[in-house]
Amino acid sequence: xxxxxxxxxxxxxxxxxxxxxxxxxxxxxxxxxxxxxxxxxxxxxxxxxxxxxxxxxxxxxxxxxxxxxxxxxxxxxxxxxxxxxxxxxxxxxxxxxxxxxxxxxxxxxxxxxxxxxxxxxxxxxxxxxxxxxxxxxxxxxxxxxxxxxxxxxxxxxxxxxxxxxxxxxxxxxxxxxxxxxxxxxxxxxxxxxxxxxxxxxxxxxxxxxxxxxxxxxxxxxxxxxxxxxxxxxxxxxxxxxxxxxxxxxxxxxxxxxxxxxxxxxxxxxxxxxxxxxxxxxxxxxxxxxxxxxxxxxxxxxxxxxxxxxxxxxxxxxxxxxxxxxxxxxxxxxxxxxxxxxxxxxxxxxxxx
Amino acid sequence: xxxxxxxxxxxxxxxxxxxxxxxxxxxxxxxxxxxxxxxxxxxxxxxxxxxxxxxxxxxxxxxxxxxxxxxxxxxxxxxxxxxxxxxxxxxxxxxxxxxxxxxxxxxxxxxxxxxxxxxxxxxxxxxxxxxxxxxxxxxxxxxxxxxxxxxxxxxxxxxxxxxxxxxxxxxxxxxxxxxxxxxxxxxxxxxxxxxxxxxxxxxxxxxxxxxxxxxxxxxxxxxxxxxxxxxxxxxxxxxxxxxxxxxxxxxxxxxxxxxxxxxxxxxxxxxxxxxxxxxxxxxxxxxxxxxxxxxxxxxxxxxxxxxxxxxxxxxxxxxxxxxxxxxxxxxxxxxxxxxxxxxxxxxxxxx
Numbered sequence: 094x095x096x097x098x099x100x101x102x103x104x105x106x107x108x109x110x111x112x113x114x115x116x117x118x119x120x121x122x123x124x125x126x127x128x129x130x131x132x133x134x135x136x137x138x139x140x141x142x143x144x145x146x147x148x149x150x151x152x153x154x155x156x157x158x159x160x161x162x163x164x165x166x167x168x169x170x171x172x173x174x175x176x177x178x179x180x181x182x183x184x185x186x187x188x189x190x191x192x193x194x195x196x197x198x199x200x201x202x203x204x205x206x207x208x209x210x211x212x213x214x215x216x217x218x219x220x221x222x223x224x225x226x227x228x229x230x231x232x233x234x235x236x237x238x239x240x241x242x243x244x245x246x247x248x249x250x251x252x253x254x255x256x257x258x259x260x261x262x263x264x265x266x267x268x269x270x271x272x273x274x275x276x277x278x279x280x281x282x283x284x285x286x287x288x289x290x291x292x293x294x295x296x297x298x299x300x301x302x303x304x305x306x307x308x309x310x311x312x313x314x315x316x317x318x319x320x321x322x323x324x325x326x327x328x329x330x331x332x333x334x335x336x337x338x339x340x341x342x343x344x345x346x347x348x349x350x351x352x353x354x355x356x357x358x359x360x361x362x363x364x365x366x367x368x369x370x371x372x373x374x375x376x377x378x379x380x381x382x383x384x385x386x387x388x389x390x391x392x393x394x395x396x397x398x399x400x401x402x403x404x405x406x407x408x409x410x411x412x413x414x415x416x417x418x419x420x421x422x423x424x425x426x427x428x429x430x431x432x433x434x435x436x437x438x439x440x441x442x443x444x445x
Numbered sequence: 446x447x448x449x450x451x452x453x454x455x456x457x458x459x460x461x462x463x464x465x466x467x468x469x470x471x472x473x474x475x476x477x478x479x480x481x482x483x484x485x486x487x488x489x490x491x492x493x494x495x496x497x498x499x500x501x502x503x504x505x506x507x508x509x510x511x512x513x514x515x516x517x518x519x520x521x522x523x524x525x526x527x528x529x530x531x532x533x534x535x536x537x538x539x540x541x542x543x544x545x546x547x548x549x550x551x552x553x554x555x556x557x558x559x560x561x562x563x564x565x566x567x568x569x570x571x572x573x574x575x576x577x578x579x580x581x582x583x584x585x586x587x588x589x590x591x592x593x594x595x596x597x598x599x600x601x602x603x604x605x606x607x608x609x610x611x612x613x614x615x616x617x618x619x620x621x622x623x624x625x626x627x628x629x630x631x632x633x634x635x636x637x638x639x640x641x642x643x644x645x646x647x648x649x650x651x652x653x654x655x656x657x658x659x660x661x662x663x664x665x666x667x668x669x670x671x672x673x674x675x676x677x678x679x680x681x682x683x684x685x686x687x688x689x690x691x692x693x694x695x696x697x698x699x700x701x702x703x704x705x706x707x708x709x710x711x712x713x714x715x716x717x718x719x720x721x722x723x724x725x726x727x728x729x730x731x732x733x734x735x736x737x738x739x740x741x742x743x744x745x746x747x748x749x750x751x752x753x754x755x756x757x758x759x760x761x762x763x764x765x766x767x768x769x770x771x772x773x774x775x776x777x778x779x780x781x782x783x784x785x786x787x788x789x790x791x792x793x794x795x796x
Contacts (some may be wrong), residue, residue: 115477153644202563268734298507298671300731307730328674328717332724354590355721370719371678377701379678385653386678389646392614 095219104404114141114182115319116204116287120180126172130397134160134174136343142287146318147313149334149351151327151366155393157338158323162289167196183287202232205233205280209292215264221248221275222260225282232283247278251308270301274308281312282302291323306333317434328372331355336429339363342394342404345423349430358433359432359441361409365389403435411436460534461495462632462665463519464467468492468528470511470518474739484632487738490526490689493765496633497624501659501666502794503680503697505673505712507735510686512669517636521545532633550580553626557638559618562625563610569595569621570606576628594626599654616647620654627658635667640675652679677701684711688746691765695772703785707751708786743776750791753778753789 112274120188123135134158142148150158163169167188181188184203188196208214225247226240235243241260248256251274264272273293280288290309294302294366306329313320322334330351339347339355339362347360356362370389393410394400400407406416415435423433426441434440456477469491476483491510496502516521519530521537530538537548544654556562556689574592577583583591593603599620610618619639626634636655656679658664670676676683684694685708693706704710714729731750738741742749748758757758757777765775768783778784 129655153646265515270734298735299673299715300507300711301734302717303728303730306717326717327645327719328723329717331721352721355719366645367719369646370651371672371673371674372720373677373701373713373716376674376677377698378695385656386649388650388653390648390650392616393644434758 112146113145116142116321117180117182118165119182120179121161121164121181122177123160123169123174124177125138125174127328127397132396133343133399134396135164136181138340138343138345140345140348142319142321142337143336144286144319145313145317146335147322147333149330149337150190150321150323150340151325151330151337151338153231153325153393155342155396157343158340159291161340162206162291162321162323163350165289166200166204166420167191168200187248198232201280201285202283203285203286204287204289206289207273207276207280207289209295211269211276211296212264214276215272220263221267225260225275225279228279229282241318242277243282247282248275250281250312251275251278267280269297270304273297273301273305277305277308277312281316284316285318287319287321289321289323292325293322294329295324295326302329309333327355327366339366342399343396344404344433345349346405346430346433347431349427353427353430356445357441358445359426359430359437360405360434361411361436361440362389362399362405364440364445403433411440448558448576454629462498462533463496463498463667464529464531465495465515465519466493466529466531468515468530469526470514470523471526484739487514487689487741488492489518489519491690492689493528494684494691494694496537496667498632499659499663500682501668501680503676503683504667504669504681504686505676506686507671508783509688509735509738509741511689511738512671512686512785513637515686516554516637516667516669520554520635521548522554525595528543528666539646544578550576551632552627553629553631553634555619555622555636558642560610560642562622563618565610568607568609569601569613572610573606573624573628576625580629582629591628595628598627598658598776600636601625602651613644614647616650619643619651623651623654623658627662630662631664633667634664635669637669638671639668641670641672648675655679662742668692673712674718685712688736688741688760690732690746690775691773692747692776693774694765695769699769703769703772705768705783705785705787706747706748706776707753707778707787711750711752745775 108173119139121135121138125132125134138161150399160169165181169176174249176189197359210259222241222244225244229235229243230237230240245256248259253259253271253274294305297305324330334351335352338345339360347358347363358367365387369389371386389408402417402419403421408411421433421435423431426437467663468489470489472483472486472488474484474486492515494502504515507514518525526539529536532548541691570592573595574588577588592606596603596606601617608777640651643651659666660704668676668679680697682696683700684691687708693709701713704713711729711731738747744760745758745763748754763775765773768774768779778787
């Protein structure tokens with residue numbers, strides 16, 4: 094029973110390569126061909142995930158952050174979706190060139206994913222032990238008994254009380270937080286190099302969210318897994334990510350280390366986003382009159398009818414003629430700090 | 446002993462708009478063909494508070510704590526099991542539908558999901574104008590003008606009056622819901638998670654709108670939400686609920702600076718703050734899940750997860766008491782005066 098989930102035998106190797114890219118997304122284009130036209134959900138996005146780090150990917154609904162993740166695992170529903178361009182480099186190959194069976198050997202094994210709503214991603218007719226064991230048996234060729242022992246061990250790793258008993262439970266018998274722990278146990282059961290977490294705590298209460306985020310930090314330290322943390326919650330990113338990618342309307346608009354992104358952001362969208370969130374410590378200080386939040390006027394453009402030029406320009410207070418005429422290139426303004434804005438240099442000079 | 450009713454009696458001499466005293470709402474769990482009661486959900490289990498004119502009281506808590514049920518029961522959309530609801534000094538607890546009608550005009554609600562709370566077969570203009578029809582107030586051209594004025598006030602173009610809900614974005618639908626709530630010039634608006642389904646940039650627009658409307662129309666809000674940062678931003682005072690009871694109630698600055706209930710302390714420390722410097726702060730991480738309101742733990746409902754719990758907490762439910770003037774908390778730790786920061790009971794443990 095003590096198969097022992099040894100911390101990834103590659104953990105030392107990962108540590109030695111800490112900071113090297115394990116996953117590279119290059120100029121990815123994922124479009125949806127619908128009756129109302131082509132929806133450019135992801136339109137030329139590039140970013141990399143480095144060994145052992147947590148990369149935060151933030152943006153509002155429809156910005157393409159989840160579609161990017163699904164594209165990495167080639168899980169975009171087709172039709173209507175199709176990856177129409179770009180490359181995804183992982184372990185020396187381009188995932189977009191692999192056959193379906195080659196992809197199956199990677200999914201849930203070398204790259205795994207956890208989703209927002211664990212109830213819809215767990216099979217309600219199978220015990221959680223069976224579901225965790227299934228992935229282990231498939232990818233690691235263990236017998237059913239050994240796989241079940243390993244499942245118990247994984248449940249213990251994610252701090253589920255009485256794992257020997259809970260391994261026989263069905264998903265509906267567990268609370269939301271417990272189900273998300275099961276999802277994490279399943280995702281980490283094969284020691285993946287990359288874990289994609291898509292809004293992993295959005296459906297949970299804050300005290301449970303704090304438990305799950307702490308668990309993810311602990312497991313990352315033990316296993317050395319690189320985490321791609323996709324979320325709309327800037328607070329979750331600020332407290333967990335090493336680096337951050339900000340997306341807007343299908344494109345990456347800014348990328349920086351977490352400290353820079355939160356203390357000296359350059360893109361007007363990032364700055365607007367940070368200004369529009371009520372902050373607990375500030376809110377408590379406000380007098381009876383309460384300050385107004387900084388608004389980003391208007392709304393996200395529809396993806397099949399994007400404005401010409403910079404897609405953020407219609408909502409941007411700094412927009413000029415140049416912005417409405419042409420989309421700005423992504424430029425590295427400081428080491429590791431990339432921004433797609435014609436006025437970035439000027440904005441960087443102004444403190445937040 | 447200062448009972449829970451103390452919160453209902455404001456010290457400043459102003460007559461509160463709303464007073465709620467020891468409100469309870471229990472839902473029977475029905476089983477079998479004959480729908481025999483097989484148990485009880487203690488959704489709201491003895492809650493008292495007041496709201497002053499022009500004030501926002503925030504009601505915060507995790508799923509299942511009963512915060513939405515408080516909002517609905519206050520508007521008598523649900524019949525209270527026990528307790529009193531007093532509007533401007535008049536007890537409306539026993540009022541029937543007919544007697545409630547004049548009060549309905551003064552008390553409105555904004556819902557969380559702007560997709561589910563608007564009738565898809567009615568145009569936006571009809572939805573906002575419906576309160577006028579129900580209360581037979583304005584007709585024809587006059588109604589159209591008043592609806593158009595409401596549209597403008599909440600930031601919608603009046604041309605959109607003929608559009609149907611599916612033609613609007615989430616933020617615009619929430620504006621329609623707000624316009625409908627404002628139609629009859631209410632005094633009290635209950636917002637049940639009115640911004641939690643919206644993206645942050647849109648959320649900021651709606652929060653600002655709600656604050657502007659409050660100043661303009663001197664509205665009182667009961668703002669029900671799970672997001673502590675949003676609640677603190679909008680509220681003057683905040684009540685924290687846990688499993689059907691208010692565990693702490695005070696002005697927002699005191700709540701943040703000097704949380705006197707262990708649950709509030711944990712909640713404040715669990716909320717992620719969007720600042721890089723927030724990483725280094727100390728966190729209290731609670732063990733376990735929120736227990737079910739069907740079979741709540743004996744004594745203090747929070748004792749199973751509380752890092753400070755001692756023997757008495759397992760047996761006796763603490764009353765909500767005024768620990769510091771204006772600052773109420775339901776916790777045995779404060780029996781012998783204010784304890785802040787909270788300190789774990791020493792040898793008394795487990796006795």
